[in-house]
Amino acid sequence: MSARARVLDSRLIWVFLALILAAAIAFFLSRPDRPGPVARPMDEIYLPGYPLYSESAERMPVQLFFPDIDLDLKMESREIYRSDETADRLRQVVVLTLGGPRAEGLLRPFSEGVRLRELYLYEGTVYVDLDIPEKAAMQTGTFMEHLAVRALEASLVQGFPEVERLRIVRNGQEVETLFGHIDVRYPRPAFAASPAG
Amino acid sequence: MRSLFRPMGGFFFQCILAAVLMVLVGLAADVKAVDDTVIFLDPGHGGEDTGIVGGGGLTEKSVCLDLAKRLKQKIDERLGYRTYLTRGEDKSLSLDERAALANNHRATLFISIHLGAFPDQRYRGVGVFYPAGRFHEAAGRPQPLPEWDALQATHRETSKALAGKLHHALLRRFPDGGDLGVHALPLYPLAALNMPAVLVEPAVLSRAAEEEKLGSESVRDALAEGLFEGVDLFLKNGVAGERP
Known part of the structure; x- marks a missing residue:
């Protein structure tokens, strides 16, 4: 050569x-330059673990709420999969809210380890059952507990007119408070959950 | 001459007697006011419920108990009001039991002492909370309310005033300590109380720098002094609330 x-x-x-x-x-x-709507592995946050959506389903926008650095609630636009059942869409909203915000300057409302045990929608009332380990209670003061409850409520109300009332329970039990401070005994009317309310 | 002065002397002695009686009545009223004032201090959490645990291992339940004991001692020594702790040791006590204790003693005011925690180190200082009006009341769709919740609602303005005094006094003592404000929140620990009631968080335990300070006896004593000044300010201005 x-x-x-x-x-x-x-x-x-x-x-x-x-x-x-x-x-x-x-x-x-x-x-795809955007991650899937439910970014974290489902079984980390959603205990039953059965699919809430098909990844081939189209996506729909939702508005989630998280505390900002001034300790007010701020909206973050996210996406969920368009499940057939409203309850499945609401479950995705809870999973995303528990998982925390993507934007900088927003705070994760619930401590690591808080998971969704189950969610039901019955005659306008959403029942959200949270798995809350003891360690999470050791990291949550009064004001953050208040913001966490409000963030979850606000996220569930926005875009879901069928939601009229919210009832949060802990580990399958009706409780007075989630972390020892904020009253969650009663179903809260949806209007009370609006960030401005 | 004696007959001349007898009417004047009689009048003079009557005046003296009236003055003495007025002083005695005043003193009695003052003593009664002190006797009627019952202060309940509630160290948050306790027993298995540690509350917040700082990165260095300091627990909310232990700091709250220490602050409450210091505050009680200051009130005992300097104001003389009857002051009780819901728990004087490290033991579990339900929120309902705490409320029942204060209600059964017909407490004049109730201060629940806690510490703050945030998922970020930037937050510091004092936050004071008083019971918010219940959302049911504004819903337009009234629901049956437990009796005790309705009772706490009657003390809301006085609770707000107490929260303001504690906040003011703590900020005055720690002007650079950070201010997390005064807020009306739906607080379960205060829901069943038939008296002005607040929940105060004089420091943020999740903040490493504040946890370190809370380990110091002098800082805890200064916090208790701030709380004492707030109580004193509030009581000097009168307790406006009426017990239903």
């Missing part, structure tokens, strides 16, 4: 490598 042919071969190899690199970059960039 002549010297010129060897140089040509070498160039061809570099061109080939460059093409592979370009293809890899194109593949990487062509991936």
